[in-house]
Amino acid sequence: MNVVMVGTGYVGLVSGACFSDFGHRVTCIDKDVSKIERLKRGEIPIFEPGLDQLVATNVREGRLFFETDPRAAVRDADAVFIAVGTPSRRGDGHADLSFVYAAAEEIAGLIDGFTVLVTKSTVPVGTGDEIEAIVRRVRPDAEVEVVSNPEFLREGAAINDFKRPDRVVVGTEDERAREVMRELYRPLFLNETPILFTSRRTSELIKYAANAFLAMKITFINEMADLCEAVGADVQQVSRGIGLDNRIGAKFLHAGPGYGGSCFPKDTLALVRTAADSGAPTRLIETTVQVNDARKRRMADKVVAALGGEVAGKTVAVLGLTFKPNTDDMRDAPSLAIIPRLQALGAQVRAYDPEGMGEARRLLQDVAFTSGPYDAAEGADVVVFVTEWDQFRALDLDRLKLVMRKPAIVDLRNIYRPSEMAARGFAYASIGRP
Numbered sequence: 001m002n003v004v005m006v007g008t009g010y011v012g013l014v015s016g017a018c019f020s021d022f023g024h025r026v027t028c029i030d031k032d033v034s035k036i037e038r039l040k041r042g043e044i045p046i047f048e049p050g051l052d053q054l055v056a057t058n059v060r061e062g063r064l065f066f067e068t069d070p071r072a073a074v075r076d077a078d079a080v081f082i083a084v085g086t087p088s089r090r091g092d093g094h095a096d097l098s099f100v101y102a103a104a105e106e107i108a109g110l111i112d113g114f115t116v117l118v119t120k121s122t123v124p125v126g127t128g129d130e131i132e133a134i135v136r137r138v139r140p141d142a143e144v145e146v147v148s149n150p151e152f153l154r155e156g157a158a159i160n161d162f163k164r165p166d167r168v169v170v171g172t173e174d175e176r177a178r179e180v181m182r183e184l185y186r187p188l189f190l191n192e193t194p195i196l197f198t199s200r201r202t203s204e205l206i207k208y209a210a211n212a213f214l215a216m217k218i219t220f221i222n223e224m225a226d227l228c229e230a231v232g233a234d235v236q237q238v239s240r241g242i243g244l245d246n247r248i249g250a251k252f253l254h255a256g257p258g259y260g261g262s263c264f265p266k267d268t269l270a271l272v273r274t275a276a277d278s279g280a281p282t283r284l285i286e287t288t289v290q291v292n293d294a295r296k297r298r299m300a301d302k303v304v305a306a307l308g309g310e311v312a313g314k315t316v317a318v319l320g321l322t323f324k325p326n327t328d329d330m331r332d333a334p335s336l337a338i339i340p341r342l343q344a345l346g347a348q349v350r351a352y353d354p355e356g357m358g359e360a361r362r363l364l365q366d367v368a369f370t371s372g373p374y375d376a377a378e379g380a381d382v383v384v385f386v387t388e389w390d391q392f393r394a395l396d397l398d399r400l401k402l403v404m405r406k407p408a409i410v411d412l413r414n415i416y417r418p419s420e421m422a423a424r425g426f427a428y429a430s431i432g433r434p
């Protein structure tokens with residue numbers, strides 16, 4: 001099949017590369033000229049494990065193309081995916097759909113023959129209806145079915161998630177469109193991946209419901225961590241104790257500094273707004289949003305406490321800046337809430353992240369970015385683990401202690417054991433553990 005991906009970001013590039021690996025002919029479009037030029041040169045503009053090889057293979061096999069001009073590819077397409085960003089709209093938290101609508105309008109003008117127009121971006125309920133109205137207005141003659149197909153991949157494990165998903169959700173009631181979607185996901189059909197056909201509105205809502213539930217689960221265990229700290233219990237054992245219950249499940253029960261990233265913060269907020277506008281408010285999610293925001297801000301207090309309450313003139317080494325490991329994505333990362341707060345209190349911040357420093361330089365001021373974890377810890381009064389990159393899990397603690405001014409650690413991801421740290425002579429604070 002001929003596929004076009006409009007928007008070649010974290011989702012568009014991974015989805016496009018995976019569809020081409022399934023055997024389809026895929027053209028990834030982006031209006032960011034430099035991004036497309038880099039891709040044409042064989043460079044991958046984001047960090048995602050395995051993506052460089054997957055792209056290189058499919059480009060070499062003549063199935064994967066990159067363009068800024070969508071005209072030729074859209075004309076020949078069986079399916080055109082919209083995978084552009086849907087960030088929070090400034091001021092009110094609704095999803096900003098301007099990129100989606102602009103893309104829909106442009107594509108509508110170019111379509112030729114029966115085409116399935118698929119929304120892969122995360123969009124509020126009813127957006128498909130609006131896209132359909134745009135298409136009908138621009139091209140009353142076009143043979144188009146507007147379909148919802150939300151994406152559930154996680155950055156850092158995106159290729160595996162796309163190729164071996166727990167399920168695929170397709171929102172359309174049109175049989176011809178369903179047939180195109182079945183053909184596109186054929187290898188997954190053969191794998192017996194559950195493919196859920198629903199109405200378009202239901203499909204749009206499934207994506208938000210999934211993200212909101214996961215955000216709520218994280219927030220739940222974060223509150224349990226606070227309670228553990230107050231009463232002298234261990235949140236990791238609480239997680240295990242409840243996670244072994246099949247009705248609960250062990251995933252998304254790691255207490256930490258609060259969820260961040262390119263999806264949960266904006267999607268929970270957008271769901272809250274949609275629900276309120278629809279007269280069916282989601283109190284649980286409203287609270288989740290508030291609790292998480294407050295938590296991210298409060299994480300700096302743990303560092304302040306580790307410094308004995310005196311921050312001015314102290315040096316803080318931050319290890320890990322991205323919102324999670326194995327990505328370079330800095331969107332809504334907890335580090336962006338913690339670092340400026342410490343700086344405002346007078347701290348000097350040194351930081352290291354294996355992949356996120358390029359983007360972090362744009363987003364953070366007056367941070368000394370370093371070449372590695374030990375370099376970051378040089379002269380520090382405290383080391384703070386903000387992201388649990390594997391390379392931070394097995395540091396040479398004696399070496400770390402040697403370069404620091406004072407041996408103190410704040411571990412916001414619980415990657416070390418309190419007993420181990422005590423034995424090594426570190427003052428150690430973590431999340432929800434005695």
Ligand SMILES: NC(=O)c1ccc[n+]([C@@H]2O[C@H](COP(=O)([O-])OP(=O)(O)OC[C@H]3O[C@@H](n4cnc5c(N)ncnc54)[C@H](O)[C@@H]3O)[C@@H](O)[C@H]2O)c1
Nearest residue numbers: 007008009010011030031032084085086099103121122151
């Ligand atoms: N990142 C994730 O982990 C993830 C997971 C699931 C779903 N999603 C959803 O997928 C969507 C895309 O997210 P992302 O992280 O890939 O965003 P992104 O910002 O990485 O990529 C979006 C791309 O679209 C391009 N673009 C915007 N308007 C365009 C247009 N008219 N024509 C061509 N290109 C255009 C931008 O230049 C950018 O490169 C969002 O709705 C997001 O919520 C993201």
